Amino acid sequence: MNAFPREYALEFSAVSKLYGERAVLDRLDLAIPSGSVVGLLGKNGAGKTTLLRCALGLAKPQHGTVTILGEPAWTLSASAKQYLGYVPQTPQLYPWMRVAHLLDYTGSFYRRWNGALVRQLAADWRLPLNQRAGTLSVGEAQKLTLVMALGHEPDLLILDEPVASLDPSARREFLKVVLEIAAGGNRTVLFSTHITSDLERVADRVAILQNGRISFFGELGELKDQIKRLRLVSVNTFPERFDMPGILTQRIQGKQALVTTRLVTPEMLDRLEADWHATVEVEDLNLEEIFLELHDE
Amino acid sequence: MSNRYWQVLRTYLERPRFWVLSVTYLLVTWFWFWYYAWSRPDERQAQAIISAIYACLICSFLGLHIRRQFSHPAAQAIPGYAMPHLVVAGVLSSVLWLVVPLLAWWTDHWSGGAVALHSFAAILMGIVACWPRGVLLMMAIPALAIWASRPVKARQYPYIIELYLGYHPYMAAALIATAIAAQAVAAWFLLRLPRKGISTNDEFSIETPIVPAGTNPLTDWLLAMRESEAQRLTRTRWLPLVQRWRAPVAIVPLLLFVPAVFVATGAMFGWWVEGEGHAWAAFALVLSCAILLLLPLGPWQSRRWAMSQEILRPVSREKYYRQFLGAMAMDMVTWLGTASVLIFVVVLLEWYNINPVNRLTDVTRMFALSFALLWSMAAFVYGVGVATLHRRFWLPIIAVTTIGWFVGCWYSVALTGLYLNIRSDWYMAMAFVAFPVVTAAIGLGLTLSTYRRWVRGDVV
């Protein structure tokens, strides 16, 4: 545990990252509080990996500052890296090394390597200790990379699409471990994914990356509370468009309408009913549906 | 029908390596040499030898290519797969090893023995198709060529030239027959292949093949050696921060076996060449070790994708890159150091063949010159290797750089004459020193600029 617990484990401040002419990140702001489990959601190609690379100091933004574990990301010191763990999208293992040797070798770099924990995890996950890393299946390789990132008990764990290539049971096991890590409250986890169902279980906060910016960051429950789909049935015909703040998408067909909005309040519902002589039914949307509605162009 | 053959041919045309090799083959053998080879018979035989060496190279890659095609599950599933593939491969290789020398013989450009020289290509292709790891034999070709260039005392011609000129018709016939047999055996082997269910990766790498533990005792033993070397490197007390980055490669002890072959080669034919044995021996060693420099450097290149992970370990940016470069250099230095010791030993073995009058100075100069050549070339290749580490065609780049260095050395300092007649004028000696020094400086400059580029830019 780091001696000086800080409020934010990771902060992005007006960060812009351009590749050529294209701005993948555009004046992005994000502040991840210590102790939270944050899921970074975005379409493929939205820039999630770029964001994580900037966070880790692997890529340098053209504008703005990134602060990780209290230090600037680009010049992250060796001592700060003792508390950082990273699981990349594709496992990077030395193919000729045996798993046990690979774990020992990685451990030799860290001051606080918890050998007992590593052995425990390897046993729980049935990692073949005497097999060469190059002959492991994708799931095993992913788990091994996770063990390697957990061995030094990092304060901040960053995972890039960690479960994309795992089968459902391996995914559940993986997520269980993430939950256990986060349970103490003194570890921060940031993982990027495009699988919303995993996020709903594991994360307490969601950051949605859209058009180079964070279009929403907050508690998942809040997001689900805010964004609802309204089913309106009226005796009169509806106009072509509803003109209300917070509407994300709308589909109107004569006397029926489906409106997705992000600012649902009882007053607004009353107003709708009064103005249009309609019955309003409020539908809850899960994260996948919210994601689709947010990205509906 | 013809469409199938065309599709198979396309698989060859779509690979950059065949284009690169073909173009350089044409340029070197035919355009450049043509200028020399048209009128002078001596140059023609050199041209024939160069053509044979290229044929060996290209046919080895052809063998790998067809091996991979037959390892593919489609080989068993698709009907009528075998014939077009075998025919196209056969035709392409025949163009190189049969058609070209036959045409040259028919037009009186080359002597008939050229076909025998080129048949090595077909033999090599057959070997590689059956045994893909044999492609490493390609590395032996330059050394073999030098070895076979040694003069045969009776008629003062190297054996290979005699073969070319047709003084050994039975040997020539045997070689050609072996070549045809090798291709037939390879074809039979390939047809049998799919039933065994093997797969081949033809991005040929110098690394030990990764198979599950327990399948191949030799591999297990080699990898166990590698692992103990890695563990030693992790625990070493001397420069531990640099040495720990050598552990994922840990290949140097394995590689020291290989030059044993070349030491033997170099030492052996030193004894065949009268009077100039020590110089040739040392030079052959320098050449072999230079070409084999690929071996310690190669695994570093294939480890480059791990850099983005390694930099996240507890080490600062600048220190990581410095330590990485230092570790890579350490591997090379270990390799070169061993080579230098071997050169020294070989030169010493020739002690009594050297004119006793200037023995000590000769040996010293011999060793110093070999040392200077080897290390300056290594510095140059290291610099180029590091600067191009993230480029796609790294292996060919390094190969070309090494060969290019030697060619440049040869032509800029009249290598042979100076090397062998070491009692030359001082200003010639200066010219001899200038080339290695300049190239070494370029290598070091490239290293420094690469370091700065890495530190400033995004991690690749």
Place this chain on the structure above:
Amino acid sequence: MCIDTLTHMAADFLFQVFPNSGLPIYRQLIDQVRHHVASGRVKPGDFLPSVRQVALELEVNHMTVSKAYSLLERDGVVELVRGQGMRVAPRTAASENGSIRERQEKLMPLLRQVAAEAYQLNLSTAQVKSLIDRVLKELDQS
């Protein structure tokens, strides 16, 4: 209160959460706790399973669970007993949130849905009222 008389229930027997539904997990937990209290499955004085236990057994984020528990505490449904966990509070009129008018307002959205559905099914007002009477009677009996 002695430790032996504590009854900690198994979390997955008590709760069933659907992480992928539109209803946030914390709301599902709150609703289920309220339902258990209303139906008598969980009596005043019983201890709910700890945050950690719920998070572990249901495989959800512990902050979600702790949010649910703290909201329940704010509403007076449960109370925190130092060192022992969340205990179901005794049911009094004052422990319910707000006045009668406010509580009625809370029920309105559901009732509107009931009314709309009844309209669709072509049920008369009297028929709907008799249904409501029946449901409430069932709740009282349990």
